Amino acid sequence: MITITVIDREGETHKLEAPTDMNLNLMELCKAGELPVQGTCGGMALCSTCHCYIESEHELKEASTDEEDMLDQAFFVEDNSRLGCQIKLEEKIDGLVVRLAPEAE
Numbered sequence: 001m002i003t004i005t006v007i008d009r010e011g012e013t014h015k016l017e018a019p020t021d022m023n024l025n026l027m028e029l030c031k032a033g034e035l036p037v038q039g040t041c042g043g044m045a046l047c048s049t050c051h052c053y054i055e056s057e058h059e060l061k062e063a064s065t066d067e068e069d070m071l072d073q074a075f076f077v078e079d080n081s082r083l084g085c086q087i088k089l090e091e092k093i094d095g096l097v098v099r100l101a102p103e104a105e
Contacts, residue, residue, distance in 0.1 A: 025089060060093070067082070076102050082098075
C-alpha cells in the first residue's frame with residue numbers, strides 16, 4: 001500500500017491509501033475516494049477531467065504524446081500539470097502530493 005495526498009479544489013487535503021498490485025491509476029483512486037474527478041474518457045487521455053498538478057518532487061514517467069496533446073487543449077495548464085489517468089499507482093510514488101486543477105467553465 002502507498003499513500004497519496006490529494007488537495008481538492010477547495011484546498012482540503014485528503015490522504016488516500018492505494019494498493020500497488022491492481023494496475024490502478026491516480027484518476028481511479030480519486031474517483032474511489034469520492035473526489036470530484038470525472039474521468040469521462042475512462043483513463044484513455046482523451047479528456048482532461050482528471051487534470052492535476054504535481055506538488056511533490058517525485059520523479060514520474062514522462063508524459064506520453066497523447067497526454068501532452070490533451071494537456072495542450074486543457075484549461076489552467078501549468079508546468080507541473082499531468083493527467084491523473086496517466087499516473088500509475090506504484091511503489092515509487094508513495095507520498096505523492098497532487099492538487100486538482102480547476103474545472104473548465
